[in-house]
Amino acid sequence: MTKSLSGKLAIVTGASRGIGRAIAEQLQARGAEVIGTSTKPGGELPKGCRHEAVRLDDPASVAAFCKTVEKLAPHILINNAGVANPQTFETIADDEFRRVHEINLVAPMAICRAALPGMKRHGWGRIVNISSIWGPLSRVARSTYASSKAALDGMSGCLAAEVASHGVLVNCVAPGFTETEMIKTIFPPDKLDALAKSVPMKRLAQPAEIAKAVVWLASAENGYVTGQNILVDGGLSRLKEV
Amino acid sequence: MTDKPLQGKLAIVTGATRGIGRAIAERFVADGAAVIGTGTKPDGEVPEGCRYQQLQLSDEASVDSMCRVVEKEAPHIVVNNAGISNPQGWDKLDAKTFKATQQIDLIAPMMLCKAAIPGMRKHKWGRFVGISALSGTYFGRPTRASLGAAKAGLVAVHMSLASELARDGILANCVAPGFIDTDVLPQLFTKEEIEALAKRAPIGRLGTTKELAALVAFLAGPDNTYMTGQQILIDGGFTRTL
Numbered sequence: 016m017t018k019s020l021s022g023k024l025a026i027v028t029g030a031s032r033g034i035g036r037a038i039a040e041q042l043q044a045r046g047a048e049v050i051g052t053s054t055k056p057g058g059e060l061p062k063g064c065r066h067e068a069v070r071l072d073d074p075a076s077v078a079a080f081c082k083t084v085e086k087l088a089p090h091i092l093i094n095n096a097g098v099a100n101p102q103t104f105e106t107i108a109d110d111e112f113r114r115v116h117e118i119n120l121v122a123p124m125a126i127c128r129a130a131l132p133g134m135k136r137h138g139w140g141r142i143v144n145i146s147s148i149w150g151p152l153s154r155v156a157r158s159t160y161a162s163s164k165a166a167l168d169g170m171s172g173c174l175a176a177e178v179a180s181h182g183v184l185v186n187c188v189a190p191g192f193t194e195t196e197m198i199k200t201i202f203p204p205d206k207l208d209a210l211a212k213s214v215p216m217k218r219l220a221q222p223a224e225i226a227k228a229v230v231w232l233a234s235a236e237n238g239y240v241t242g243q244n245i246l247v248d249g250g251l252s253r254l255k256e257v
Numbered sequence: 258m259t260d261k262p263l264q265g266k267l268a269i270v271t272g273a274t275r276g277i278g279r280a281i282a283e284r285f286v287a288d289g290a291a292v293i294g295t296g297t298k299p300d301g302e303v304p305e306g307c308r309y310q311q312l313q314l315s316d317e318a319s320v321d322s323m324c325r326v327v328e329k330e331a332p333h334i335v336v337n338n339a340g341i342s343n344p345q346g347w348d349k350l351d352a353k354t355f356k357a358t359q360q361i362d363l364i365a366p367m368m369l370c371k372a373a374i375p376g377m378r379k380h381k382w383g384r385f386v387g388i389s390a391l392s393g394t395y396f397g398r399p400t401r402a403s404l405g406a407a408k409a410g411l412v413a414v415h416m417s418l419a420s421e422l423a424r425d426g427i428l429a430n431c432v433a434p435g436f437i438d439t440d441v442l443p444q445l446f447t448k449e450e451i452e453a454l455a456k457r458a459p460i461g462r463l464g465t466t467k468e469l470a471a472l473v474a475f476l477a478g479p480d481n482t483y484m485t486g487q488q489i490l491i492d493g494g495f496t497r498t499l
Contacts, residue, residue, distance in 0.1 A: 017260060172497050172498075175459065175494045175497070175498075176459040176494055176497070176498040177459075179458070179459035179460035179461065179493060179494045180459065180460060180461040184460075191483070214423075215419065215420055215423035215424065215485065215486070216423040216424060216483065216485065217423070217424045220483045224482045224483040225483070227480040227481070227482070228475075228480075228481070228483075228484060231475045231480065236471045236472075236475065237468075237471070237472070238464070238465065238467075238468035238471070239435070239460065239464035239465070239468040239469070239491050239492070239493050240472060240489065240490070240491045240492075241459070241460060241493060241494045242459070242494040242496075242497040242498065243489065243490055243497070245484070245487070245489060246484070246487055247483050247484045248483070248484075249423065249483050249485065250419050250420060250423045250485040250486040252486070252487075253416055253419070253486035253487065254416060254419055254420035254423070254485075254486045255420070256420065
């Protein structure tokens with residue numbers, strides 16, 4: 016394992032489980048110092064991670080966290096935390112739509128903004144926002160989630176254009192069906208099996224597989240990829256067997 | 258990432274005597290792979306540590322004999338990099354040049370991929386990376402009808418490969434380079450035009466062949482286990498930004 020991220024400070028939101036946890040672990044394994052967030056004070060993070068509690072649905076909590084981000088001036092920011100709450104279009108409640116967008120879009124925007132002065136000062140920065148295949152792809156009952164994630168990608172593309180000349184690269188990673196707690200709250204076990212079979216690779220992704228792509232984009236190995244939404248989906252978005 | 262992530266792997270890189278292909282071959286050697294690099298001349302020069310193989314993509318007999326080499330050597334990784342752009346405006350565009358471009362940029366690469374499949378199936382592991390182009394798949398561009406058609410076809414070939422072989426652990430992706438600093442650029446553009454091109458991308462500079470090779474190394478290496486059927490743009494934000 017090369018310590019290619021030695022001397023780099025990384026912030027990963029939602030680092031207590033799933034994809035965010037795998038990202039935090041891999042950034043650490045490459046030598047980065049990692050600050051992970053979770054909603055609970057003293058949340059369980061990978062060993063060696065520093066913890067910050069932040070509630071992305073609470074603007075005051077996000078504002079306080081942004082102050083911390085400005086002060087810490089991370090080289091790497093991974094906006095990973097998010098929520099999914101499938102509801103068919105006619106049952107969307109305005110407040111729930113707003114809450115999901117607050118967490119998946121408004122808070123990541125604010126955190127990106129807080130990280131930029133430090134990255135510009137370093138003359139080097141990598142931002143990876145975790146988007147979703149629900150954007151490039153559609154499915155019933157995903158309009159709330161899909162609109163928040165598609166907006167995150169739109170925002171990231173514009174941000175990439177604004178900061179590329181400062182050595183700050185901004186990309187999204189769109190995970191396919193990944194074996195996380197989140198997906199298990201959405202699909203019962205028998206549905207999950209069917210879901211896995213619908214993927215050209217015939218299996219779900221493991222969080223570590225998504226994290227590998229995220230960490231590549233966040234590392235110095237990536238020098239010229241910016242403004243992209245990279246799909247790590249086992250072929251789901253582009254391949255069909257009919 | 259270990260120091261030698263491609264240890265024990267055999268890679269074939271077409272067009273490895275210069276530019277992007279040479280950088281990919283160098284990177285693969287540095288990552289521990291055995292590399293067969295092709296070039297058009299009988300005695301072409303490839304990076305240290307590579308085996309040289311003459312290959313004329315324009316010549317069906319030469320492609321056939323290379324396919325026998327590929328079948329025998331059973332590479333784990335095939336990078337179809339070599340190509341030709343043959344720019345012609347529509348008033349000059351002729352079927353002969355168009356067909357010759359398809360032979361070099363699309364038909365020969367398809368045959369090399371096909372020849373590699375049995376070996377990859379035996380290894381239960383394979384990675385195809387096609388070097389595509391922005392013209393044809395992301396935007397139309399004056400004088401690039403032949404190239405665009407061929408590269409769009411190359412992407413389609415890789416997507417089809419990905420869809421058929423995903424379940425066997427064989428992944429296929431394309432990389433679309435933006436303006437990369439190679440010896441091809443001065444053949445196509447004046448010095449002033451190259452400087453203007455560099456500024457067209459938000460990042461404000463040309464990409465390096467090393468940066469491109471790093472992306473290919475990720476897609477072709479053991480860290481990529483769930484990305485397939487994708488085309489990744491490495492363009493400093495150029496395509497997505499107006």
